[in-house]
Amino acid sequence: MTKRKRYSAEFKAKVALEAIREELTTAELAKKYGVHPTMINGWKKAAIENMATAFSRKVEETPPISQKDVEKLHAKIGQLVVERDFLSDASSLILGPGGKKR
Secondary structure: OOOOOOOOHHHHHHHHHHHHHOOOOHHHHHHHHOOOHHHHHHHHHHHHHHHHHHHOOOOOOOOOOOHHHHHHHHHHHHHHHHHHHHHHHHHHHHHOOOOOOO
16 A cells, blocks of 8 residues: 655645646646646645735734643643553553563
């Protein structure tokens, strides 16, 4: 079974920009970059649809994390540390210090 090839955002943008310019056909771009023409058309469509966001003045910020959420996360971290330590001690008792069964 072959693995899917992943392309960087820069590569996709470069190919999409060339497709938008229409200096070469989609088939020629596909041959040039070794990418299926359907992928190029998808990247071109996505680039055109998202182009307006590059010029928007409104900067989208990530929502701030409340103090309550931070405390909740700290409590979860503490719980996980206790569980990890417990399991580490238990496994050393069962398997011995070297990690092998007695």
